[in-house]
Amino acid sequence: xxxxxxxxxxxxxxxxxxxxxxxxxxxxxxxxxxxxxxxxxxxxxxxxxxxxxxxxxxxxxxxxxxxxxxxxxxxxxxxxxxxxxxxxxxxxxxxxxxxxxxxxxxxxxxxxxxxxxxxxxxxxxxxxxxxxxxxxxxxxxxxxxxxxxxxxxxxxxxxxxxxxxxxxxxxxxxxxxxxxxxxxxxxxxxxxxxxxxxxxxxxxxxxxxxxxxxxxxxxxxxxxxxxxxxxxxxxxxxxxxxxxxxxxxxxxxxxxxxxxxxxxxxxxxxxxxxxxxxxxxxxxxxxxx
Amino acid sequence: xxxxxxxxxxxxxxxxxxxxxxxxxxxxxxxxxxxxxxxxxxxxxxxxxxxxxxxxxxxxxxxxxxxxxxxxxxxxxxxxxxxxxxxxxxxxxxxxxxxxxxxxxxxxxxxxxxxxxxxxxxxxxxxxxxxxxxxxxxxxxxxxxxxxxxxxxxxxxxxxxxxxxxxxxxxxxxxxxxxxxxxxxxxxxxxxxxxxxxxxxxxxxxxxxxxxxxxxxxxxxxxxxxxxxxxxxxxxxxxxxxxxxxxxxxxxxxxxxxxxxxxxxxxxxxxxxxxxxxxxxxxxxxxxxxxxxxxxxxxxxxxxxxxxxxxxxxxxxxxxxxxxxxxxxxxxxxxxxxxxxxxxxxxxxxxxxxxxxxxxxxxxxxxxxxxxxxxxxxxxxxxxxxxxxxxxxxxxxxxxxxxxxxxxxxxxxxxxxxxxxxxxxxxxxxxxxxxxxxxxxxxxxxxxxxxxxxxxxxxxxxxxxxxxxxxxxxxxxxxxxxxxxxxxxxxx
Numbered sequence: 001x002x003x004x005x006x007x008x009x010x011x012x013x014x015x016x017x018x019x020x021x022x023x024x025x026x027x028x029x030x031x032x033x034x035x036x037x038x039x040x041x042x043x044x045x046x047x048x049x050x051x052x053x054x055x056x057x058x059x060x061x062x063x064x065x066x067x068x069x070x071x072x073x074x075x076x077x078x079x080x081x082x083x084x085x086x087x088x089x090x091x092x093x094x095x096x097x098x099x100x101x102x103x104x105x106x107x108x109x110x111x112x113x114x115x116x117x118x119x120x121x122x123x124x125x126x127x128x129x130x131x132x133x134x135x136x137x138x139x140x141x142x143x144x145x146x147x148x149x150x151x152x153x154x155x156x157x158x159x160x161x162x163x164x165x166x167x168x169x170x171x172x173x174x175x176x177x178x179x180x181x182x183x184x185x186x187x188x189x190x191x192x193x194x195x196x197x198x199x200x201x202x203x204x205x206x207x208x209x210x211x212x213x214x215x216x217x218x219x220x221x222x223x224x225x226x227x228x229x230x231x232x233x234x235x236x237x238x239x240x241x242x243x244x245x246x247x248x249x250x251x252x253x254x255x256x257x258x259x260x261x262x263x264x265x266x267x268x269x270x271x272x273x274x275x276x277x278x279x280x281x282x283x284x285x286x287x288x289x
Numbered sequence: 290x291x292x293x294x295x296x297x298x299x300x301x302x303x304x305x306x307x308x309x310x311x312x313x314x315x316x317x318x319x320x321x322x323x324x325x326x327x328x329x330x331x332x333x334x335x336x337x338x339x340x341x342x343x344x345x346x347x348x349x350x351x352x353x354x355x356x357x358x359x360x361x362x363x364x365x366x367x368x369x370x371x372x373x374x375x376x377x378x379x380x381x382x383x384x385x386x387x388x389x390x391x392x393x394x395x396x397x398x399x400x401x402x403x404x405x406x407x408x409x410x411x412x413x414x415x416x417x418x419x420x421x422x423x424x425x426x427x428x429x430x431x432x433x434x435x436x437x438x439x440x441x442x443x444x445x446x447x448x449x450x451x452x453x454x455x456x457x458x459x460x461x462x463x464x465x466x467x468x469x470x471x472x473x474x475x476x477x478x479x480x481x482x483x484x485x486x487x488x489x490x491x492x493x494x495x496x497x498x499x500x501x502x503x504x505x506x507x508x509x510x511x512x513x514x515x516x517x518x519x520x521x522x523x524x525x526x527x528x529x530x531x532x533x534x535x536x537x538x539x540x541x542x543x544x545x546x547x548x549x550x551x552x553x554x555x556x557x558x559x560x561x562x563x564x565x566x567x568x569x570x571x572x573x574x575x576x577x578x579x580x581x582x583x584x585x586x587x588x589x590x591x592x593x594x595x596x597x598x599x600x601x602x603x604x605x606x607x608x609x610x611x612x613x614x615x616x617x618x619x620x621x622x623x624x625x626x627x628x629x630x631x632x633x634x635x636x637x638x639x640x641x642x643x644x645x646x647x648x649x650x651x652x653x654x655x656x657x658x659x660x661x662x663x664x665x666x667x668x669x670x671x672x673x674x675x676x677x678x679x680x681x682x683x684x685x686x687x688x689x690x691x692x693x694x695x696x697x698x699x700x701x702x703x704x705x706x707x708x709x710x711x712x713x714x715x716x717x718x719x720x721x722x723x724x725x726x727x728x729x730x731x732x733x734x735x736x737x738x739x740x741x742x743x744x745x746x747x748x749x750x751x752x753x754x755x756x757x758x759x760x761x762x763x764x765x766x767x768x769x770x771x772x773x774x775x776x777x778x779x780x781x
Contacts, residue, residue: 129675130675131676143679143680236682239682240683240684286687286689286719
């Protein structure tokens with residue numbers, strides 16, 4: 001491209017020109033420093049090396065694999081294997097020990113809590129919240145009330161088999177839809193809601209009509225004193241903790257249409273060590289019994 | 290105006306065309322500083338020897354701290370997050386001491402600048418010190434200025450190649466030792482030396498040795514004065530901080546001009562005509578490590594090293610003229626001499642220097658006081674944010690806190706953790722059955738941080754506002770040392 005025949009020396013600067021000329025303006029020949037060019041060439045050589053060593057050229061059906069056989073997925077797999085190898089002794093100990101033994105060993109319990117916390121974040125946080133704080137319809141695991149029991153073994157059983165999730169060993173038991181099925185009429189539902197509300201709140205209103213409805217219909221599950229039954233997952237109605245809300249409107253909604261949330265059976269998805277770690281972690285959140 | 294380098298001429302072209310014309314960039318000219326002896330040269334050698342001895346050998350100094358603790362006097366233990374400096378141990382949360390040190394260093398630099406300009410650059414800056422050492426080796430292997438100038442023009446011979454190889458090998462050895470000494474500050478030095486020799490040291494150590502070896506080799510061997518002129522920000526900053534009372538290496542124009550040979554000056558003097566002491570021998574330029582001609586006045590490139598003073602004094606002694614033609618002098622004296630007024634004595638004590646000294650003393654004593662009175666106990670309290678409070682079945686409200694207790698002592702200590710500001714609430718440590726108004730006993734293991742999950746529970750009938758200020762109080766059971774931390778108790 002360079003017209004070397006027209007190269008000359010620029011009078012003003014004394015520098016040679018390249019032969020390029022536009023409207024009488026000439027380009028001075030001031031090439032890049034040699035070291036700079038060599039660095040550029042070196043990066044080119046380096047890049048060619050990369051083409052052969054690493055996945056590089058996109059082709060239909062995938063990129064060229066590269067002779068080192070490296071892939072990002074493979075690298076993650078190796079990292080995970082290393083992590084598993086690091087954790088292996090502690091995980092083996094988790095598998096071996098009972099939940100009570102794990103909780104009693106400070107070092108192992110600490111590992112289980114950390115391991116459980118990360119597993120909780122992946123599997124449980126979508127429903128129970130990042131720290132087990134729960135929300136309406138999803139139990140708060142940091143408080144001191146448990147539908148299905150809050151000891152280590154009870155928590156473990158709930159995580160493994162779930163509730164109303166098709167696992168034959170899982171927790172069963174629904175709150176029937178008393179209004180929707182026509183067993184109770186609107187007045188009765190209103191009365192019983194007033195009665196249940198009075199169990200956890202001071203009230204001077206007359207709730208005897210509701211008490212009668214309760215005694216006739218609700219005691220098989222919730223008990224005569226309304227303290228509930230963890231075998232059936234029937235909540236204690238005398239406390240301040242309400243899974244689906246304790247306002248009268250919430251109570252009417254619950255009694256009319258019933259309730260029955262699902263807890264997945266994690267036993268088929270997670271390995272026993274993870275479930276033990278989750279159990280210890282959930283137990284340590286502050287509500288464990 | 291042209292941006293193209295045309296020649297090595299530093300001065301603006303004659304203003305014949307009426308416009309100033311100068312090159313914006315000048316390609317580097319190799320400088321061949323000549324050796325010199327004298328007062329300032331000796332001061333520089335002493336500082337060089339002391340500085341390097343400290344840098345290279347300090348990692349090997351030992352300091353007994355008891356079992357399980359490193360016995361290295363100066364150690365940056367990144368793995369365990371500790372910095373040891375003789376009897377002082379700094380934990381990560383105390384890094385503000387380093388901020389304090391940086392502030393002290395800045396004020397000291399300002400003070401040095403107010404007293405004698407870029408004296409830091411000339412005597413203490415690592416770039417100067419290592420360059421000096423590299424130049425010493427260059428002289429030793431390839432000869433002094435004259436020899437090196439001659440050899441640079443000659444084609445290579447076996448002898449000059451051998452000399453160059455020797456020089457670069459020695460340079461690389463020093464550079465390698467510089468990098469090697471650096472990593473010794475980050476691990477037990479004797480162990481690391483053994484590991485390095487047997488190729489069992491961590492990869493990071495080798496990487497840092499390579500980085501520091503190459504930077505030392507390049508900066509002290511090749512870049513040299515380029516670092517001071519183009520890379521270092523200090524010349525620009527110091528120019529804004531200096532004043533007319535700062536001592537600077539100065540050529541006494543009134544004494545030196547007009548220049549001329551010894552003979553010519555003698556003839557002139559005998560004829561009663563003015564004759565300067567400067568014999569234009571160019572020794573001051575030949576010895577300058579940054580290639581400055583000090584006789585042109587204060588120069589951006591001057592690092593105040595005083596080697597030209599030594600060179601000039603040596604010449605003055607030889608020709609039997611008083612020394613001090615070039616010497617440390619102030620701008621105000623340069624001005625006064627030009628006006629024919631007598632020079633003033635150097636005034637080191639003046640408002641500017643007093644302010645710097647006061648600031649240095651203030652920061653140093655604040656740091657010293659903090660260091661001397663710092664507690665032997667650290668407590669951190671973090672309120673759980675999610676959930677911010679927990680309703681319990683009986684209507685009581687619970688808040689959960691993470692309390693970190695830092696025991697920097699080398700022995701196990703017993704503490705009592707209690708709550709203030711909320712008398713009706715009950716404090717307990719999770720997984721510990723005990724708790725109550727008297728507080729919870731805590732055993733903190735030696736030299737460790739203990740992390741506790743602490744719950745505070747307020748009874749159902751407390752009727753608390755949304756936020757109540759509380760205090761976690763940690764008391765050493767034996768010494769009674771108490772640390773209080775403020776936090777809040779949150780309620781619905």
